[in-house]
Amino acid sequence: MLNKFLAATAIAALAFAISPADAARVKVGCSGDNLSKTEAMVENMADGEGKIAAQKEIAAAQDALLSGKAGVCAAHLSKAMHVGAAK
Numbered sequence: 001m002l003n004k005f006l007a008a009t010a011i012a013a014l015a016f017a018i019s020p021a022d023a024a025r026v027k028v029g030c031s032g033d034n035l036s037k038t039e040a041m042v043e044n045m046a047d048g049e050g051k052i053a054a055q056k057e058i059a060a061a062q063d064a065l066l067s068g069k070a071g072v073c074a075a076h077l078s079k080a081m082h083v084g085a086a087k
Contacts, residue, residue: 029074030065038080054083 039058045051057080064073 030061030070030077032065034077035061035065038077042080050083054080057083 035058038054038061042051042054042058045054057076061073061076061080064070064076
């Protein structure tokens with residue numbers, strides 16, 4: 001299930017990168033639900049550099065979401081998930 005979630009987020013991030021005008025309008029890859037799921041995944045990680053890096057990416061994603069930058073948010077969220085999956 002995590003792999004499907006990661007794949008869906010990667011596709012959404014790619015779509016936002018290709019079409020930045022649409023990214024501001026549609027927040028498919030960067031929603032409060034996706035942020036919550038990623039935060040839960042990171043909280044379950046073992047303490048270490050990977051967890052710290054993922055937490056920083058989540059914070060950056062939240063900042064971008066609040067600023068209305070969905071594409072940037074999706075990119076940070078994707079990075080957080082990849083760090084979490086790699087560790």
